[in-house]
Amino acid sequence: MTEFNLDSILRNNVKKLVPYSSARSEFEGDAQIFLDANENSLGSTLGNNFHRYPDPLQKQLKQKLCAIKNVPVENIFVGNGSDEAIDLLIRAFCNPGIDNILIFPPTYGMYEVSAEINDIAINKVLLTNSYQLDIKAIKEGIDNNTKIIFVCSPNNPTGNLLNTASIEWLLKNFNGIVVVDEAYIDFTGTQSWSQRLNEFPNLVVLQTLSKAWGLAGLRIGFAYSSKEIIHVFNKIKPPYNISEATQQLALQALQNEQKAKEKTNVLVQQRERLLEEFKQFDFITTIYPSDANFILVKVDDAKKLYQYLIAKTIVVRNRSSQPLCENSLRITVGTPGENDVLITTLKNYK
Incomplete structure (x- = not known):
């Protein structure tokens, strides 16, 4: 098994980055008067405490997800749809004009779009005629500048799960990030790759509330990974990437498992x-x-x-x-x- 070294693939500017420090992240505890964030002290025209900035780390939402998904809170990132996680991964690990990602067409289009926006090259290895990974061709498609491999399983648009052994091969033999996008996992009856995070330090699992939970209009998705990779997500994400309204509605939805x-x-x-x-x-x-x-x-x-x-x-x-x-x-x-x-x-x- 190839030894994975997160520090060796993280962009240098991200390593040096001092993340934005929000008012809500600097203070923790109970208080009656909040005069630290330049919010409207007279309240919102909508009520519901919307005049306050939301929890930047979505702690209540993650605790509920932990109970449902059997993934520790420290291994969860909450994003504005799975697309935010895709974009953040590319920005964190791929140097523009130098590095590349590897995808397996036909597949979800946002991997390629996010890479192009960030000036990242895209290596492509077609799936087989039965829509499975072609390991022999993948070996040739990986080069020294390949930093992330995106695997969609069940795959969009083909609908099928990708072979477990093939994904394991990627995780064991690729010294970079392997992303398994499980947007449709709830329709399969099979175990999520999120239950194997401890086996693979280079594994990132994406899920969403858009499909089985019927919340496409809320735009909320999740990434599950090691504490170290989740730290990278939280370091570079916008400070309040999930609104208070979205957090409240998502939490309500998760009560109805x-x-x-x-x-x-x-x-x-x-x-x-x-x-x-x-x-x-x-x-x-x-x-x-x-x-x-x-x-x-x-x-x-x-x-x-x-x-x-x-x-x-x-x-x-x-x-x-x-x-x-x-x-x-x-x-x-x-x-x-x-x-x-x-x-x-x-x-x-x-």
Whole structure:
């Protein structure tokens, strides 16, 4: 196993950085009068204590996450969606114009976008035809300036879990950060990589409340990693990256874990239903297995079918421009009623 050295890959300017010190981070304890942060002492027009800056480290939210996810508080970073964590990782570990990241298309597009924004090169190794990691090609795709590998599992847009042994190989043989993006993990019934943080000091696991918890509008995501990597996140993040309203609503949502599980179960049942229903349509040439809340299908004419569904006020995603996804549509699992309409509409397609 390759020995991982965090200090050797952290950017020098980040090592030297003195983080912004906010009023709320300097004082801890009980007080009756707060005159330290230039807030509006007369209060908010909305009430709810919104005139005060939020907890910069989201301590209550992390404590609840700790109980639900079985991850210690010190191993949790809370971000403005998983996208913030992706961006912070690239900014912390990749030197602009010098370093690169490695991704496996077809995959989630924000890895590439964040790298381009930060002037970081992108090495790409295509998944295999069965949408799994190609270890032989990956060995050739890694160079001395590769600092981060992004793995999306279940993968977007293909929907499948990536092979555990292949991810283990990356973690054991790559002397950089390996990010496992688990946005759709709650639809799988498999163990999260967050339960293996102690095994791999270079592992970062991303999750979100956007999918199974149904909170896409709040923009809140998490990174789980070693205390040392979480310290880097907290060092370079904006001081108040999660608003008070978002923290309150997320905490309320996390009190309803059973409700989230019930909704997830319904979506999984409907996913299996759609996987079966799609078999009746000759114009669907391949139905890819899914561990997520969506299904990727290959059809005889993706553009034509996409436009037909649009005309029927049903919006799906045409992924044909992505590598290995020619003539492919990504279809989110809808409500039972929405899925009824989708199936009926597909039956009338000619």
